[in-house]
Amino acid sequence: MPSICFYFQVHQPKRLRRYTIFDINQSHFYESDEANSSIMRKVAYKCYLPTNELMLELIKKYNGAFRISYAVSGVAIEQMKRFSPETLDSFKRLADTGCVEFINETYYHSLAFLYSKEEWKRQVQQHNELMRQEFGQAPTTFRNTELIYHNEVAKAAEELGFKTILAEGADKILGWRSSNFVYEPVNCNNIKLLLKNYQLSDDIAFRFSNRGWASYPLTAEKFSNWVHEVDGNGETINLFMDYETFGEHQWEDTGIFKFLYALPEHILRNPSFNFKTPSEVADSYPVRDKVDVPYYVSWADTERDLTAWKGNYLQDDALEAIFSLEEKVYRTGNDELIQTYRALTTSDHFYYMCTKWFADGDVHKYFNPYESPYEAYINYQNVLKDFTQTVEKELMVQVA
Amino acid sequence: MYGWEFPPFISGGLGVACYDLTKALSAYGEEITFVLPTMKGKDVDISHLNLLDSNEIRVPEIINKSKSKDISYEDFIEKINLIGIESALKPYITEKSYQEFLERLNESKTITDTIDIDEATETNFYNFSISGDYGPNLISEVFRYAFVAGSVAAEVEHEVIHAHDWLTFLAGVEAKRISGKPLICHVHALETDRSGVSVNQQIYEIEKRGLEAADQIIAVSYLTKNSIVNYYGINPDKISVVHNAVSKKKSTQRNDSVRKDPDEKIILFLGRITFQKGPDYFLEAAAKVLKKYPKARFVLAGSGDMVNRLIERTAELKIGRNVHFTGFLKRPEVEEIFASSDVYVMPSVSEPFGISCLEAILYDVPVVISKQSGAAEVLQSALKVDFWDTDELANKILNILNHEALRKELQSQAAEELKHIQWEKSAKHVIEVYDAVKNASDNKALCA
Numbered sequence: 001m002p003s004i005c006f007y008f009q010v011h012q013p014k015r016l017r018r019y020t021i022f023d024i025n026q027s028h029f030y031e032s033d034e035a036n037s038s039i040m041r042k043v044a045y046k047c048y049l050p051t052n053e054l055m056l057e058l059i060k061k062y063n064g065a066f067r068i069s070y071a072v073s074g075v076a077i078e079q080m081k082r083f084s085p086e087t088l089d090s091f092k093r094l095a096d097t098g099c100v101e102f103i104n105e106t107y108y109h110s111l112a113f114l115y116s117k118e119e120w121k122r123q124v125q126q127h128n129e130l131m132r133q134e135f136g137q138a139p140t141t142f143r144n145t146e147l148i149y150h151n152e153v154a155k156a157a158e159e160l161g162f163k164t165i166l167a168e169g170a171d172k173i174l175g176w177r178s179s180n181f182v183y184e185p186v187n188c189n190n191i192k193l194l195l196k197n198y199q200l201s202d203d204i205a206f207r208f209s210n211r212g213w214a215s216y217p218l219t220a221e222k223f224s225n226w227v228h229e230v231d232g233n234g235e236t237i238n239l240f241m242d243y244e245t246f247g248e249h250q251w252e253d254t255g256i257f258k259f260l261y262a263l264p265e266h267i268l269r270n271p272s273f274n275f276k277t278p279s280e281v282a283d284s285y286p287v288r289d290k291v292d293v294p295y296y297v298s299w300a301d302t303e304r305d306l307t308a309w310k311g312n313y314l315q316d317d318a319l320e321a322i323f324s325l326e327e328k329v330y331r332t333g334n335d336e337l338i339q340t341y342r343a344l345t346t347s348d349h350f351y352y353m354c355t356k357w358f359a360d361g362d363v364h365k366y367f368n369p370y371e372s373p374y375e376a377y378i379n380y381q382n383v384l385k386d387f388t389q390t391v392e393k394e395l396m397v398q399v400a
Numbered sequence: 401m402y403g404w405e406f407p408p409f410i411s412g413g414l415g416v417a418c419y420d421l422t423k424a425l426s427a428y429g430e431e432i433t434f435v436l437p438t439m440k441g442k443d444v445d446i447s448h449l450n451l452l453d454s455n456e457i458r459v460p461e462i463i464n465k466s467k468s469k470d471i472s473y474e475d476f477i478e479k480i481n482l483i484g485i486e487s488a489l490k491p492y493i494t495e496k497s498y499q500e501f502l503e504r505l506n507e508s509k510t511i512t513d514t515i516d517i518d519e520a521t522e523t524n525f526y527n528f529s530i531s532g533d534y535g536p537n538l539i540s541e542v543f544r545y546a547f548v549a550g551s552v553a554a555e556v557e558h559e560v561i562h563a564h565d566w567l568t569f570l571a572g573v574e575a576k577r578i579s580g581k582p583l584i585c586h587v588h589a590l591e592t593d594r595s596g597v598s599v600n601q602q603i604y605e606i607e608k609r610g611l612e613a614a615d616q617i618i619a620v621s622y623l624t625k626n627s628i629v630n631y632y633g634i635n636p637d638k639i640s641v642v643h644n645a646v647s648k649k650k651s652t653q654r655n656d657s658v659r660k661d662p663d664e665k666i667i668l669f670l671g672r673i674t675f676q677k678g679p680d681y682f683l684e685a686a687a688k689v690l691k692k693y694p695k696a697r698f699v700l701a702g703s704g705d706m707v708n709r710l711i712e713r714t715a716e717l718k719i720g721r722n723v724h725f726t727g728f729l730k731r732p733e734v735e736e737i738f739a740s741s742d743v744y745v746m747p748s749v750s751e752p753f754g755i756s757c758l759e760a761i762l763y764d765v766p767v768v769i770s771k772q773s774g775a776a777e778v779l780q781s782a783l784k785v786d787f788w789d790t791d792e793l794a795n796k797i798l799n800i801l802n803h804e805a806l807r808k809e810l811q812s813q814a815a816e817e818l819k820h821i822q823w824e825k826s827a828k829h830v831i832e833v834y835d836a837v838k839n840a841s842d843n844k845a846l847c848a
Contacts, residue, residue, distance in 0.1 A: 020795040317805030355813050374783055377806060378799040
């Protein structure tokens with residue numbers, strides 16, 4: 001009895017304002033309220049509000065048989081509260097249905113795991129509290145930022161008590177094996193691994209409106225037929241994608257909402273299929289094999305590795321600079337400085353510094369508020385310089 | 401092909417571009433006769449045609465030193481037919497400098513009367529040519545040169561006429577009148593770039609006449625294409641954009657020995673010290689950088705009509721100790737200064753292309769260029785600013801000085817990018833333009 005397991009990533013970074021070297025010591029305000037509010041409102045209008053509405057309708061219509069999951073970053077929720085409270089309300093209504101699982105991640109959608117396990121734990125904990133507070137759920141499923149995964153991530157999540165973890169079903173992990181089964185991370189006994197079916201996920205997320213694609217146009221019926229082919233040789237079809245797929249990456253006029261609305265009906269036509277959330281999938285199916293991932297994978301770009309955030313001179317320098325401040329920041333005990341520090345670990349800051357222009361450049365450019373990766377680096381370093389001085393001043397005051 | 405200058409007599413980007421372009425064209429098998437104004441021949445013959453023997457041309461040091469596998473300068477020179485026309489014209493000439501030149505020729509008096517272009521008929525040309533003297537003023541010399549140089553078209557077999565910038569446009573027009581072959585005007589810079597609002601109307605008219613007579617125009621950037629359309633009223637369909645490039649050789653290795661102290665950084669401006677190149681913005685940004693990075697040194701390499709004003713401004717800003725004016729640099733000195741710089745800044749107010757920033761990249765120097773430059777259209781691995789935004793220029797210079805990671809990423813990405821900005825590619829594009837105008841003119845002949 002195979003299941004469809006939907007997971008949607010909901011994240012909006014807190015973008016920095018234009019901050020030049022001449023702002024250092026003059027202003028300690030780093031965020032661009034203007035950009036952040038206009039983007040949050042735009043995405044809420046095009047995606048979050050209509051898609052949430054549609055999901056609520058489907059959940060009602062299928063009487064609990066349609067089930068989905070979300071990971072909503074803490075920084076996204078902070079911005080919903082400020083700029084689009086009705087969006088947060090509609091997520092709460094979804095939580096109230098009992099058909100929606102909220103997944104734990106780092107509050108700041110950060111790269112902390114790569115540099116500081118302690119900081120990572122704190123940010124996971126902070127997000128865990130937020131999920132309880134906003135949605136009344138204690139998450140048992142964990143998903144690291146942008147599906148960044150490694151044996152060590154699974155081990156650390158298991159130690160925190162998580163029962164399920166999500167990752168990219170990259171070919172290099174699976175080899176000949178299929179993503180359509182439940183796996184167990186090597187060296188773990190109490191946590192199960194769900195791997196993204198990137199073929200079917202990307203058919204919706206990336207190819208849906210591509211007129212050059214042989215299967216264009218994609219209908220709910222066609223997609224369901226592909227899903228039904230799994231019957232007999234798979235137990236879970238993990239469809240993981242950005243929530244902004246609906247209405248923002250794929251605009252309404254592509255027919256994406258009609259597709260989504262019709263999908264459950266076509267999937268459920270085959271009575272052996274159902275919808276389950278990640279923790280339900282983990283509970284329902286046995287582990288079929290162990291998976292060993294002694295290197296980092298993610299869901300980004302064609303490389304499915306860390307090079308969207310890390311690896312060029314700009315990114316490595318900026319990452320080392322921020323994480324090297326950790327000890328000093330916590331020594332101040334100043335809560336405001338700690339929150340600022342954490343916000344500067346958000347992965348997007350480093351994504352903007354990516355110089356892989358020629359192959360994956362288009363996607364990076366689309367999501368980049370800066371004219372170039374160099375501008376992103378310069379702005380970030382200027383902010384960091386001011387923040388470093390502020391932290392150092394605070395420590396001096398405390399000593400005196 | 402009509403140009404202004406050819407190695408070893410090179411004073412600016414246009415000469416470099418002409419040399420590299422002809423070299424790449426000739427590698428594709430194009431046969432080129434290159435006509436240029438020259439003062440080499442002391443005995444002016446009646447026809448004013450002065451065929452230079454290739455042995456007379458001194459091989460410049462730069463090329464001698466390079467051990468590249470490219471075709472050698474000597475081989476290349478043999479492949480093209482170089483024709484020098486006795487004339488007092490030289491690159492970047494102005495009426496003032498032309499008059500100074502005439503004075504140096506011990507003219508008894510300075511003739512300043514100008515001629516009206518519309519009245520400059522063929523009779524005028526004829527008179528100039530048989531007189532054997534230089535024209536009494538710059539514009540008349542341009543007309544005289546055009547007539548003589550244009551007449552080469554009657555002597556040398558050719559399929560396409562290719563003229564570079566305003567000094568040679570009229571020669572191209574004259575050649576087209578004689579042979580009826582299609583004319584391509586190649587625009588490296590316009591009077592509107594050089595002079596901003598105080599445009600020399602006569603030069604502007606000459607440009608316009610050339611552009612209108614051309615069968616096809618090659619612009620070195622979309623920026624320039626837009627200017628040609630907007631300021632000269634030319635149909636955009638007639639304009640092809642072929643970006644400049646850079647040839648791969650460099651002769652000098654990085655040299656940090658000029659620094660007294662490793663924290664000392666050299667920020668370079670190289671170009672004519674004129675309105676067009678924006679040296680004044682460079683200076684204002686320098687003052688802002690020095691407040692935060694006192695060990696920076698700013699070098700302005702070049703000469704031009706703004707030097708005195710800028711020296712005064714330097715004193716006023718009290719930054720004289722960190723600002724150096726070198727005057728005009730010869731080629732080997734240019735290479736040396738590139739090799740010792742930490743940042744290259746091209747703050748041009750209006751820069752059709754700006755090959756110098758590509759040269760800086762050859763020497764691994766991170767570059768900051770103005771968004772008002774053609775190079776900004778092809779180069780991603782550069783920091784870009786609006787020329788007037790001196791705060792932002794200072795912000796970017798300071799970040800390059802402060803962050804090694806930024807320098808390294810710019811260096812490695814720019815080096816990678818430069819591999820794709822090559823003259824072979826540009827020459828191929830120029831040949832496509834040649835083929836298109838040849839076909840169009842053949843069709844016209846068939847119809848007639």
